[in-house]
Each structure stands twice: as C-alpha cells, then as structure tokens.
Amino acid sequence: MSLLDKSMSEFDVGRRVNGYGGFDVWKGHFQSDSLGETLLFVHKNSSPTIRIEREGAKDIYLSFSDSEQTKLLFNELFCSGVGVIQVS
Numbered sequence: 001m002s003l004l005d006k007s008m009s010e011f012d013v014g015r016r017v018n019g020y021g022g023f024d025v026w027k028g029h030f031q032s033d034s035l036g037e038t039l040l041f042v043h044k045n046s047s048p049t050i051r052i053e054r055e056g057a058k059d060i061y062l063s064f065s066d067s068e069q070t071k072l073l074f075n076e077l078f079c080s081g082v083g084v085i086q087v088s
Contacts, residue, residue, distance in 0.1 A: 003074045007047040008061060011035060024065070035059070050074050 008026060012034045019028010019040070026040045042049060042063040048070055052060040064070045 001053065001074075001077060002051045003071070004049045004051055005047060006049060007045050008040060008042045008049055008063065009044045010047075013038070013040065029058070046070070048074075050077070052077075 012032050013026065013030050014032025014035065015030065016026070017029040017031050017037075019030070020026070021028075024043055024045065026042050026044050028040065030038050030040050032038070037058045039058045039060045042061055043065040046063045046065050046067060048063065048067060050060075050062040050070060050073065052062070054060065062070070062073065064073070
C-alpha cells in the first residue's frame with residue numbers, strides 16, 4: 001500500500017471497462033498500458049491517492065475530494081496492517 005502525491009488525472013488510467021467515468025469521479029474497472037487492469041474509486045483531480053497493490057488481483061486506487069479524508073483513511077488502513085507505507 002502506498003500514498004501517491006498525485007491525482008489520478010496525472011496518470012494514464014486508460015479506458016473504463018466497466019463502471020462510471022463522470023466529470024470528477026472514476027469508479028470501476030479500468031485498463032491501461034501503463035497501470036494494467038485496475039479498480040478505481042477516485043475523485044480524479046484530487047490528491048493524494050491511495051494505491052493498494054494486490055498480488056494476483058487488480059490494484060485498487062482510492063481518493064476523496066478532501067485530501068485530509070484520504071490521508072486519514074490511509075493512516076487507518078496502515079495502522080490496521082493492510083500494507084506497508086511507501087510514498088511515491
């Protein structure tokens with residue numbers, strides 16, 4: 001698990017395979033050449049973004065419109081033992 005200092009709009013998320021891709025929010029399954037198959041639950045212009053890397057499954061990206069809310073969730077997940085902290 002890592003906390004990225006970028007919004008998802010700064011990444012090549014590719015195309016939506018299944019889900020919702022609205023003005024400010026991307027939710028669902030996406031496919032890109034750079035990230036591969038991913039699950040996004042993000043406000044696309046908000047940073048930071050949480051990345052949960054899963055072995056044998058799609059990586060998950062999460063962000064809220066409020067950056068403090070995203071940081072709080074990251075800290076809660078980290079303290080619960082979900083992953084290792086890495087800042088990219």
